[in-house]
Amino acid sequence: MLANIFSQDLPRSKVLTVILVVILAGLLATPFIFPGARSLNVGAKIAVFIVLAASYDLMLGYTGIVSFAHTMCFGIGAYGIGIASTQMGPTWTAMAVGVVAALLLSTVLALGISLFSLRVRAIFFAMITLAVAAAFMTMASQLSDWTGGEDGLNFKVPELISPAFSLSDEKFLGASLDGKLIAYYLVVVVSGGLFLLMLRIVNSPFGRVLMAIRDNDFRSEALGYRNVIYRSLSSVLAAVFATLAGILYALWLRYNGPGTTLSFDIMIDVLLIVVIGGMGTLYGAVVGSALFNIAQGYLQDLLKLAHGNIDTIPVIGALFHPDRWLFWLGLLFVLSIYFFPFGIVGKLRAGALARKPTAT
Amino acid sequence: MSNAGKVLSDAPILETRGLTVRFGGHVAVNAVSCAFHRGTLTAIVGPNGAGKTTYFNLISGQIPASAGEVFLFGENISHLPAPLRTRRGIGRAFQLTNLFPFLTVHENVRIAVQARANVGIKLFSLWNSRKDLIGKADAILEEIALAHQRNVPAMNLPHGDQRKLEVGMMLALEPEVFMFDEPTAGMSVDEVPVILDLIKRIKASGGKCILLVEHKMDVVRELADRIVVLHNGTLVADGAPAEVIASPVVQEAYLGVAQKTKEAAR
Numbered sequence: 001m002l003a004n005i006f007s008q009d010l011p012r013s014k015v016l017t018v019i020l021v022v023i024l025a026g027l028l029a030t031p032f033i034f035p036g037a038r039s040l041n042v043g044a045k046i047a048v049f050i051v052l053a054a055s056y057d058l059m060l061g062y063t064g065i066v067s068f069a070h071t072m073c074f075g076i077g078a079y080g081i082g083i084a085s086t087q088m089g090p091t092w093t094a095m096a097v098g099v100v101a102a103l104l105l106s107t108v109l110a111l112g113i114s115l116f117s118l119r120v121r122a123i124f125f126a127m128i129t130l131a132v133a134a135a136f137m138t139m140a141s142q143l144s145d146w147t148g149g150e151d152g153l154n155f156k157v158p159e160l161i162s163p164a165f166s167l168s169d170e171k172f173l174g175a176s177l178d179g180k181l182i183a184y185y186l187v188v189v190v191s192g193g194l195f196l197l198m199l200r201i202v203n204s205p206f207g208r209v210l211m212a213i214r215d216n217d218f219r220s221e222a223l224g225y226r227n228v229i230y231r232s233l234s235s236v237l238a239a240v241f242a243t244l245a246g247i248l249y250a251l252w253l254r255y256n257g258p259g260t261t262l263s264f265d266i267m268i269d270v271l272l273i274v275v276i277g278g279m280g281t282l283y284g285a286v287v288g289s290a291l292f293n294i295a296q297g298y299l300q301d302l303l304k305l306a307h308g309n310i311d312t313i314p315v316i317g318a319l320f321h322p323d324r325w326l327f328w329l330g331l332l333f334v335l336s337i338y339f340f341p342f343g344i345v346g347k348l349r350a351g352a353l354a355r356k357p358t359a360t
Numbered sequence: 361m362s363n364a365g366k367v368l369s370d371a372p373i374l375e376t377r378g379l380t381v382r383f384g385g386h387v388a389v390n391a392v393s394c395a396f397h398r399g400t401l402t403a404i405v406g407p408n409g410a411g412k413t414t415y416f417n418l419i420s421g422q423i424p425a426s427a428g429e430v431f432l433f434g435e436n437i438s439h440l441p442a443p444l445r446t447r448r449g450i451g452r453a454f455q456l457t458n459l460f461p462f463l464t465v466h467e468n469v470r471i472a473v474q475a476r477a478n479v480g481i482k483l484f485s486l487w488n489s490r491k492d493l494i495g496k497a498d499a500i501l502e503e504i505a506l507a508h509q510r511n512v513p514a515m516n517l518p519h520g521d522q523r524k525l526e527v528g529m530m531l532a533l534e535p536e537v538f539m540f541d542e543p544t545a546g547m548s549v550d551e552v553p554v555i556l557d558l559i560k561r562i563k564a565s566g567g568k569c570i571l572l573v574e575h576k577m578d579v580v581r582e583l584a585d586r587i588v589v590l591h592n593g594t595l596v597a598d599g600a601p602a603e604v605i606a607s608p609v610v611q612e613a614y615l616g617v618a619q620k621t622k623e624a625a626r
């Protein structure tokens with residue numbers, strides 16, 4: 001039963017299981033054990049980025065195709081909600097229109113790019129996605145009447161999930177029972193569901209064909225599979241899930257702008273999350289997203305703390321200056337890629353396998 | 361070729377007409393016309409670089425032909441890409457082992473079984489839930505004597521086992537035309553019989569058309585109903601094994617040379 005929910009693709013490592021349980025429990029309990037807007041933001045972002053990174057892994061890790069248009073779909077989802085809300089008002093109908101329109105646009109774009117370029121070569125696909133994503137970014141900032149340009153859009157969401165809504169004036173375990181809390185659980189629960197759905201897809205007969213194509217596309221064709229169909233479908237699915245992640249993110253932030261969902265910086269973040277977590281494992285997205293977002297959210301604080309104690313020592317003090325957080329993050333990543341070439345999940349699974357070599 | 365006058369039921373399963381491919385100025389396969397019939401094992405021999413593998417590639421669609429046509433069951437399939445030719449019954453085991461390195465032995469076969477079963481694009485069913493396909497893959501592992509390596513990633517197999525798996529994947533496709541490209545190359549002496557027995561069993565099951573590229577003349581003598589000799593991309597001899605092997609031209613120029621170089625190489 002539990003195994004089927006996880007599509008019979010269990011973590012296969014005790015340490016990994018513990019880490020995943022801690023992440024899940026942490027996400028679910030955050031409103032009560034770490035009350036405050038900041039920790040809720042980090043929690044929601046972890047959940048959204050699990051979906052975003054896992055959908056990227058579907059393409060990169062499972063199918064072996066590199067796309068730079070993934071955050072474009074993330075952005076389409078977020079703009080779908082933002083634009084629908086500003087144009088039609090913060091109703092559930094508007095949200096539904098935004099969701100449908102965003103999913104349609106992403107699907108059409110992903111399918112178009114795939115059919116146009118995947119016939120040729122996978123590397124051509126990467127270049128086309130780069131071009132389309134860049135064009136889309138320019139368009140988003142040009143159409144400022146709709147998108148708010150570089151400033152982005154502040155918008156309202158339906159009352160039930162907006163901070164103004166209150167379930168009760170009483171606080172429960174230190175958390176106010178308001179629309180923000182409902183929005184938080186909406187994001188976390190839907191993200192969890194989407195993750196399980198992706199886990200099912202990669203463990204379906206279709207998913208195994210994707211892995212076969214990734215491993216040896218010459219042989220998969222020779223066996224009778226038409227790679228272009230499978231690759232295109234994989235990229236469309238990835239686009240759909242990225243769009244859904246964008247929708248969740250917009251519902252949570254009630255803001256969207258180029259720097260929040262569309263930019264190449266986020267594309268790089270996603271790439272790092274997938275690679276550090278472990279490509280082609282899907283669980284890597286969970287571990288990577290938690291690690292990355294916690295680091296991004298709290299590394300600066302940690303450095304501030306350290307800096308306060310040693311700011312008198314010349315070079316070291318400067319090195320631990322809070323503004324250096326990006327440097328430390330970069331160092332962390334380089335080291336982790338060096339020590340875990342197959343990502344954290346790959347490392348943990350290999351370790352578990354080595355400890356009980358007979359149990360394959 | 362002496363097909364003329366034969367009854368319709370004996371029409372060739374596979375036929376190439378004037379099949380040609382040029383790589384730059386080099387003609388690797390030169391106007392090869394040949395028909396292959398049901399229940400026959402045809403050995404294709406010739407020295408290294410004769411164009412045997414390239415001829416296979418033209419038939420199964422891995423390389424587009426410069427000229428000429430391929431017919432399967434009388435239908436011109438020259439315009440079809442490789443996957444569609446496979447779906448129509450052309451099976452191929454490659455000379456250079458060609459596996460899915462990160463998938464297990466069982467998964468490699470299973471992918472092929474699934475291709476044959478034409479499961480289609482099932483997104484939400486579980487890979488592990490199709491017991492029929494799993495059982496079929498396991499049966500094939502028994503047949504190629506690889507059941508003990510079932511859950512090992514293909515890349516970790518020793519060379520001989522990789523060759524067996526290569527053949528197992530073709531078997532899983534249940535093709536009408538079996539194309540073996542030096543299936544026993546690089547195998548140890550005790551492993552070779554597994555493959556040879558398998559080929560014999562396919563042959564005995566009847567009705568299939570088998571093409572076998574093989575340098576070892578003892579194997580060819582044992583298995584072949586007919587021998588086709590390629591040299592510099594051209595078909596230079598075609599006939600019953602005894603005839604072809606005995607023909608002085610072939611003996612001198614090709615078979616002797618091919619055998620000697622192979623033997624010298626080991």
Ligand SMILES: Nc1ncnc2c1ncn2[C@@H]1O[C@H](COP(=O)(O)OP(=O)(O)OP(=O)(O)O)[C@@H](O)[C@H]1O
Pocket residue numbers: 383388406407408409410411412413414415455
């Ligand atoms: N893709 C290609 N591009 C250019 N030349 C090629 C290509 N494939 C094969 N050739 C050339 O065509 C000729 C025939 O090669 P092929 O591999 O068909 O020989 P073969 O009969 O299978 O030899 P072997 O017994 O060594 O396997 C060789 O000269 C080879 O170099």
Ligand SMILES: [Mg+2]
Pocket residue numbers: 412413414455541
């Ligand atoms: Mg060859």
